[in-house]
Amino acid sequence: MKKGVLLVNLGSPESPTPKDVKPYLDEFLMDKYVIDVPFLLRALLVRGIILQTRPKKSAAAYAKIWWDEGSPLIVLSKRLQEKIQKQVSVPVELAMRYGNPSIENGLQKLSDQGITEVLLFPLYPQHAMASTETILVLAEKLRKEKFPHMSFTIIPAFYNQKDYIRDLSNSIKRHLEGFEYDHLLFSYHGIPERHIRKTDITKSHCKIDGSCCNTPSPAHEFCYRHQCYETTKQVVEFLGIEEGKYSQTFQSRLAGDKWLTPYTDVEINKMPEKGIKKLAVVTPAFVSDCLETLEEIAMEANHQFKEHGGEEFLAIPCLNDDDDWAKTLSRWVDQWAFQNQEQTV
Numbered sequence: 243m244k245k246g247v248l249l250v251n252l253g254s255p256e257s258p259t260p261k262d263v264k265p266y267l268d269e270f271l272m273d274k275y276v277i278d279v280p281f282l283l284r285a286l287l288v289r290g291i292i293l294q295t296r297p298k299k300s301a302a303a304y305a306k307i308w309w310d311e312g313s314p315l316i317v318l319s320k321r322l323q324e325k326i327q328k329q330v331s332v333p334v335e336l337a338m339r340y341g342n343p344s345i346e347n348g349l350q351k352l353s354d355q356g357i358t359e360v361l362l363f364p365l366y367p368q369h370a371m372a373s374t375e376t377i378l379v380l381a382e383k384l385r386k387e388k389f390p391h392m393s394f395t396i397i398p399a400f401y402n403q404k405d406y407i408r409d410l411s412n413s414i415k416r417h418l419e420g421f422e423y424d425h426l427l428f429s430y431h432g433i434p435e436r437h438i439r440k441t442d443i444t445k446s447h448c449k450i451d452g453s454c455c456n457t458p459s460p461a462h463e464f465c466y467r468h469q470c471y472e473t474t475k476q477v478v479e480f481l482g483i484e485e486g487k488y489s490q491t492f493q494s495r496l497a498g499d500k501w502l503t504p505y506t507d508v509e510i511n512k513m514p515e516k517g518i519k520k521l522a523v524v525t526p527a528f529v530s531d532c533l534e535t536l537e538e539i540a541m542e543a544n545h546q547f548k549e550h551g552g553e554e555f556l557a558i559p560c561l562n563d564d565d566d567w568a569k570t571l572s573r574w575v576d577q578w579a580f581q582n583q584e585q586t587v
């Protein structure tokens with residue numbers, strides 16, 4: 243049995259133009275794990291309302307962060323894949339949940355190399371139905387329909403893995419060198435509160451209040467909110483950041499639903515009047531810098547912070563293709579590859 247790895251990230255449009263952003267957003271927002279309402283209502287909302295205006299606005303935002311080589315998210319994911327490939331003994335392919343290179347294309351490339359055992363690796367530290375789960379569902383559908391000779395091993399959300407916390411913390415520490423911050427903000431991608439309730443396997447634990455995410459429960463295996471708090475807690479412990487000098491918020495909400503609070507933009511705007519003049523922001527829901535970190539945080543939030551009286555703003559880059567992080571992922575891949583070898587011997 244031959245083994246290979248499929249790294250999967252979110253994806254980006256082909257170019258930062260409304261013509262390419264529209265089909266990308268259509269695929270993304272018509273995913274029932276992202277906008278989780280019945281098909282007709284989803285089509286009405288997405289195609290009848292959101293896609294009438296958002297592609298132009300989003301394309302303008304993408305244009306501000308686009309690189310000569312393409313989308314930062316895809317370029318950075320490729321760099322990570324290449325670094326891992328150099329350090330491991332099995333083939334490593336890269337795919338995107340939306341747009342290209344597709345998951346089907348990635349599985350086909352692995353299949354063409356005779357690979358039957360695939361390590362499926364969603365590049366998300368915290369589990370959410372709109373990120374990890376939709377990858378797993380689509381990959382399984384494709385496996386059943388087109389690659390029945392393959393089997394998958396899944397890398398679960400790694401929000402509390404010692405190696406991840408260490409690499410993330412060390413990266414934050416390096417970027418904070420020489421920046422005397424008043425406050426460190428952990429800003430995570432938001433999700434609608436309803437998604438938290440839907441992924442609660444106990445169907446009763448998640449109250450989305452002050453205590454549920456700190457009270458041990460089997461629900462936490464899939465609770466995005468708990469996993470975000472846990473990442474923050476462990477990084478803060480690792481770095482020895484004192485109470486009051488950090489906080490956690492959720493960014494990038496769409497209009498309509500109630501999303502996880504507190505909201506990043508609302509909190510950042512209030513900070514200068516509370517005496518926070520030098521703000522550092524880290525975005526641990528993303529392993530690769532993307533629209534949401536480069537435009538929404540490094541540009542927009544930075545601007546808003548200063549408009550409200552802030553003085554200095556530091557957007558800490560994601561782990562991207564950090565050498566230690568690439569080494570950690572390579573070690574995880576090799577552990578799986580060799581463990582399986584031992585099992586089959």
Ligand SMILES: C=CC1=C(C)c2cc3[nH]c(cc4nc(cc5[nH]c(cc1n2)c(C)c5CCC(=O)O)C(CCC(=O)O)=C4C)c(C)c3C=C
Pocket residue numbers: 252253254255267275276277296300313315366370372373431432433434494496527528531532533534
């Ligand atoms: C942390 C992982 C992510 C979760 C969970 C997530 C949920 C989620 N997102 C939207 C809507 C949009 N997200 C957009 C961009 C975007 N989202 C993530 C990650 C998660 N999203 C990333 C990495 C990116 C950036 C992609 C890039 O190309 O750089 C966008 C598109 C941009 C825009 O128009 O603003 C939308 C829309 C929803 C509705 C949702 C959960 C329900």
Ligand SMILES: [Fe+2]
Pocket residue numbers: 431494
């Ligand atoms: Fe998103």
Ligand SMILES: [Fe+2]
Pocket residue numbers: 447448449450451453454455456465467468
């Ligand atoms: Fe909770």
